[in-house]
Amino acid sequence: MTASSAPVEMSSATRASLRSRSSNSVRRQRVDLVMRLVLGAALLLAIVPLGLIITITLQQGLATISLEFLTSTAPLSFRRFGGGFFHGLVGTTMMVGIAILIAVPLGIAASIFLVEYRTSRLAKPVRFFTDVMTGVPSIFVGLFVYAALVREAGIGFGTFVGGVAISILMLPIVVRSAEEILRLVPVDLRNASTAMGARTWQTTLFVVLPAAAPGLITGVMLAVARGAGETAPLILTAFGTAYLTTELFGSPQTALPLLIFEQARQPFEAAQGRAWAGALQLVALVLLLTVVARLIAARSRVGR
C-alpha cells in the first residue's frame, strides 16, 4: 500500500502503537470493545425514549379514548370528565385538506421545474432556498401568515388562514421529495414518449408523473404527517375555539394539536386524560401516514 493511493491521516501515536502491536494489542482490543459498547449504548439512548413515548401514550390514551371521545366536543370546564376532540379532528382535517390543495400542486410543479428545466439559472437558488425553508421556525411561519393575511389583508382567524400556514410548512417537504423521485424516472421513458411525438408537457404530465406516482404519494404523505402535527403556527392563525365549526373564513378554528396543548397544561386529571387520548389519536394518524408512506415507497419501482 503506497502512501499516495491511501491518504490515511494517522497521528504518530497510532503509528507507533501499530508497530508495537504485540505488547499493546491487549489494551487496544480492550479500548475497541469498550468503544463498541459505548456506541451501541448511544443507539439505545435514542430508542428508549421513542419506546417510552409510544408506550406511555398508548397506555394513558387507551384509558380515556372511547367512541364518545371520537365523536363529541370537550366540555367547557376543564375539570369535567367526558367529551372529546371531534371539533379538533374536523379542524385538522379541513386545514390539512386546504394545505394539500395549495402545497401539492405548487410543490410538484416546482419540482418539475427543478428536474425538467434544471439548466435554468433559477434552478439552483430555488433548490437552495427550498432547503433553507425547511429550517424556518414554524412559529415564524405562523407570525408571517398572521401579519400578511389577518393583519394586513384582514381575512380574520380561522380554517383558511390556518390551512395556508400548514401549506407553507409542507411546501419545501413536497418539493424536495418530489424532486428526488422525478430525478429517478429513467430518461429512456422520456425519450420513448418524445419519439412517439409527445410534446414536453405531454411527456411530463402523462409519462413522467404517472411513473413517479407512488414516490410522489409517499412524499405528500410524509408532508401531511408533518403538517397535521403542527401546533405553534395554528395558535397564531387558526387561534383555537371550544366549538365545532366548519366555516372557512372569519370564525376561529381548532385542531387536534391545539386541543392537546391546551388541555395538557391544565392541572386537572380530566383535562390531562383528554390530552393523552388526543395524543393517541394524533400519533396513530401520523404514524399510520408515515408507515404507509414508507411501505408505498419500498414497493414502488421508482422510489428511494
Add this chain to the structure above:
Amino acid sequence: VTAHSLAKDSSIRRGLRGRISDGGFRWLVTIAGAMVLVILAWMIGSTTLESLPVFAKEGLNFFTSTTWAPGGSRTEITGSYGALAFLYGTVVSSLIAVLIAVPLAIGIALFLTQLAPRWLRTPASYAVDLLAMIPSVIIGLWALLFFVPVVVYPVMEFLAGTAGQVVPLFSGPPTVRSLFAAGIVLSLMILPIITAIVREVFDTVPPDERYAAFGVGATRWEVMRHVVLPRSRPGIIGATMLGLGRALGETIAVLMVIGGSPSVLIELFRPAQSIAGQIASGFAEASPEGISGLIALGVALFVMTIVINVAARLIVWRLGEVRGDASI
C-alpha cells in the same frame, strides 16, 4: 444527445401550438419554482414591516434590556421591548440540546454505519427517523407529564446535590420546569436530523481508506477514530448547525417544560422563557402594539435561524452527495 433533448430543439416541432403549449408549460412550472423565493421574500418583508416601529423605538435596547412591558396602544409603540431574557432562554436551551445531541448522534451514526449487523441497520435507522415524525406537542405532553418529573428531575436533584455545591450552573434547589429540562427535551427532538446527516456523511468515506487502515492492523475503533471521524469533520459541523437551527425555532415542547418566566439566571435548574415560547404564549392576550413586539421577537429568531441554516446548508452542500431527508 438524447431524443428527448433533440426534440426540444427540432424545427419540426416548432409549430405555433407547440410553442404556446410547451412555452406556457415551462412558464407555469418556472413560476411555481419561483414561488418558493417569493414566499420567503414576502415573509421577510411583511414581518419586518410590522415590527419596524418596535426596532426603531428600542434600537439596541431590544437586545440588551430585560424589560418586556408591552403598552396597550393601537397605533404607536408606547411600552418597553427588551428581549434579552427570551434570547437567553432560547440560546442556552439550544446549546444544552446540541451539547447532548451531537455526541449521541455521532455515536449512533458510527454504530449504524460501521458496527451494526446488516439486519439491524434499516430498522434502527428507521426508528431514529420515526422520532422526528412524532409531533412536538406530543413530545411536550410526554415530557411535561412523565419524562421531566420522573426522569429529568431526579437527575437535576442529584446534580444540584453534588456538582451544584461548587458549580453555580447546577446549584439548586431545582424546579421541575426549567432551562435544563427544556434543553434535554430539545436534544431528543434534534437528534434525528443530526443523526441522519452524520450517517450520510460517514457513508461517503471511501471504503479504500478504511480497508487500508484495517490492512495495517487497526481495530474497528481505531479506524473510526483515525479515518472516519477526521474525514467527516465538515459534515459533522454542518449537521450540528442544522440541529442548532432546529432547536432555536422549536416552540411547543419547549414552552411546555421551560417554565415560562423570563429571566437571565446562570442557574440551569430554574425556569426561563424562550423567544418562540413567548410568541406562542403571549399572542392570545397581546394588544395590537404587543403583537408588533412579538413579531419583532419573531424577526430576531428568524434572522438567527436563517443565518445558521444558510451557513449549514452551504457546508453540507459542498460535500456533494449528502443532502439530508427533507421530511426529517
